[in-house]
Amino acid sequence: MTQVSMTVNGKAVSAEIEDRTLLVAFIRDHLGLTGTHVGCETSQCGACTVHVDGAAMKSCSMLAVMAEGSSITTIEGLAPTDDTLHPVQEAFREHHGLQCGFCTPGMIMSATDMIRRYEGRLDEATIREQLEGNLCRCTGYHNIVKAIAAASETMASSGMTDEGEADTATAAS
Amino acid sequence: MYDVSYRRAGTVPGAVETFSQGDDPKYVAGGQTLIPTMKARLAAPSELVDVSRIEDLIGICEDGDRVIVGASTTHAAVHADPLLGRLIPGLAALAGNIGDPMVRHRGTMGGSVVNNDPSADYPAALLALGATVRTDRRDVAADDFFVDMFETDLEEDELITAIAFPVPKRATYAKFPNPASRYAMVGVMVAELADGSIRVAVTGAGSSGVFRWREAETALAATMDAAALDGLSVDADEMLEDLHGSGEYRAHLVGVMAKRAVNALS
Ligand SMILES: Cc1cc2nc3c(=O)[nH]c(=O)nc-3n(C[C@H](O)[C@H](O)[C@H](O)COP(=O)(O)OP(=O)(O)OC[C@H]3O[C@@H](n4cnc5c(N)ncnc54)[C@H](O)[C@@H]3O)c2cc1C
Ligand code: FES
Ligand code: FES
Numbered sequence: 001m002t003q004v005s006m007t008v009n010g011k012a013v014s015a016e017i018e019d020r021t022l023l024v025a026f027i028r029d030h031l032g033l034t035g036t037h038v039g040c041e042t043s044q045c046g047a048c049t050v051h052v053d054g055a056a057m058k059s060c061s062m063l064a065v066m067a068e069g070s071s072i073t074t075i076e077g078l079a080p081t082d083d084t085l086h087p088v089q090e091a092f093r094e095h096h097g098l099q100c101g102f103c104t105p106g107m108i109m110s111a112t113d114m115i116r117r118y119e120g121r122l123d124e125a126t127i128r129e130q131l132e133g134n135l136c137r138c139t140g141y142h143n144i145v146k147a148i149a150a151a152s153e154t155m156a157s158s159g160m161t162d163e164g165e166a167d168t169a170t171a172a173s
Numbered sequence: 174m175y176d177v178s179y180r181r182a183g184t185v186p187g188a189v190e191t192f193s194q195g196d197d198p199k200y201v202a203g204g205q206t207l208i209p210t211m212k213a214r215l216a217a218p219s220e221l222v223d224v225s226r227i228e229d230l231i232g233i234c235e236d237g238d239r240v241i242v243g244a245s246t247t248h249a250a251v252h253a254d255p256l257l258g259r260l261i262p263g264l265a266a267l268a269g270n271i272g273d274p275m276v277r278h279r280g281t282m283g284g285s286v287v288n289n290d291p292s293a294d295y296p297a298a299l300l301a302l303g304a305t306v307r308t309d310r311r312d313v314a315a316d317d318f319f320v321d322m323f324e325t326d327l328e329e330d331e332l333i334t335a336i337a338f339p340v341p342k343r344a345t346y347a348k349f350p351n352p353a354s355r356y357a358m359v360g361v362m363v364a365e366l367a368d369g370s371i372r373v374a375v376t377g378a379g380s381s382g383v384f385r386w387r388e389a390e391t392a393l394a395a396t397m398d399a400a401a402l403d404g405l406s407v408d409a410d411e412m413l414e415d416l417h418g419s420g421e422y423r424a425h426l427v428g429v430m431a432k433r434a435v436n437a438l439s
Pocket of ligand 2: 040042044045
């Protein structure tokens with residue numbers, strides 16, 4: 001057993017857990033934040049995507065103890081308040097970017113990550129390539145891609161991407 | 174996953190020391206290969222020694238005519254590094270096509286190289302660029318490092334600290350990704366080194382893992398043109414065969430990807 005401490009959606013959390021506890025199990029079972037989904041458990045589907053220190057990662061593919069001292073954002077932590085939506089969530093609603101909704105939390109966490117890295121400059125081909133790690137069994141992806149493109153534009157025009165860390169080599173390639 | 178105890182190392186000697194005290198220990202870096210393998214119960218170390226936060230193992234710097242990449246540098250950091258983008262853009266581009274963004278945010282060069290998956294991308298780059306693997310105790314040339322698929326020249330407790338890449342004149346990597354996994358069905362790096370020699374390394378295809386295609390090297394040394402590869406082929410019997418493709422299919426792809434890599438050289 002190990003004592004872990006990290007910040008999740010802005011709140012300090014701490015617990016004594018088995019070392020083998022996956023980060024996704026810690027988030028869902030210990031913290032009760034069930035918005036982060038487990039689709040495949042084999043590192044393929046991206047339903048479990050969260051941000052660890054600002055970068056998207058698959059929470060089923062790391063141990064909670066590996067995130068000691070980190071700052072985690074899950075789907076529950078994106079919107080500024082309980083009764084508003086983050087622009088990416090809003091765009092998924094607007095563009096019908098989900099059907100069953102199972103992949104959606106992971107899709108949205110990946111989308112916000114790519115919009116940050118590309119500072120809102122995303123074309124369709126780039127969005128599709130950057131969604132490589134997220135599988136959807138329902139939508140056929142078209143509306144997901146549309147939603148991300150729209151959200152990216154909204155966020156860029158409202159200055160929400162200014163703090164984005166430029167991923168220069170990515171943007172150039 | 175079986176029970177395991179986890180230790181985070183802060184220094185290179187500390188990591189090796191903690192490892193030596195373990196029962197059946199394993200180093201872990203990004204965990205993008207090891208954690209899924211442990212979840213599938215295909216690996217069951219009793220201790221994990223995490224080397225991903227050792228500062229000396231993270232980062233990229235220039236050292237004379239080489240670029241040194243710390244073992245725990247993530248694929249995303251390799252891809253976005255301005256120094257590499259300028260000096261070895263073919264390597265930065267290769268890193269940007271490993272797996273998916275989430276894998277690139279955690280997975281490391283050291284972990285990939287140690288694993289020596291026959292379909293991994295970095296082994297082709299190390300071999301084509303004539304890189305040197307630096308460990309806590311010695312330097313090993315890439316030519317001697319990759320022994321067979323999933324097998325390297327490393328000792329059980331040996332820790333990779335960095336990979337040193339001599340800056341080439343030019344190098345490009347052409348990859349045909351497996352549409353499902355994104356690993357290389359076939360990946361070929363073609364490099365012209367500083368001394369003018371040509372090296373061609375192939376991953377994804379060989380049944381003993383990454384290999385140098387010497388015949389192609391000789392042909393390209395005479396004429397650096399894709400047409401120089403016409404009529405050359407690798408032996409289909411020495412290629413991997415699985416549900417994704419036959420040996421013949423992979424042997425054909427090796428020629429196609431090598432030509433694409435040559436055509437992309439500038
Ligand atoms: C969905 C998915 C897609 C992927 N696609 C690709 C792809 O297209 N191309 C590709 O090349 N790879 C791909 N990978 C693999 C990925 O690149 C891994 O990150 C990499 O193979 C291992 O790096 P790691 O840091 O995660 O290593 P870990 O999983 O932490 O460790 C791997 C092995 O290396 C050992 N180790 C780690 N660091 C050191 C060190 N410094 N010294 C000694 N031993 C060490 C560990 O003990 C372990 O045996 C993919 C992985 C996933 C999950
Ligand atoms: S549940 Fe993590 S990648 Fe599918
Ligand atoms: S909406 Fe059902 S899996 Fe994507």
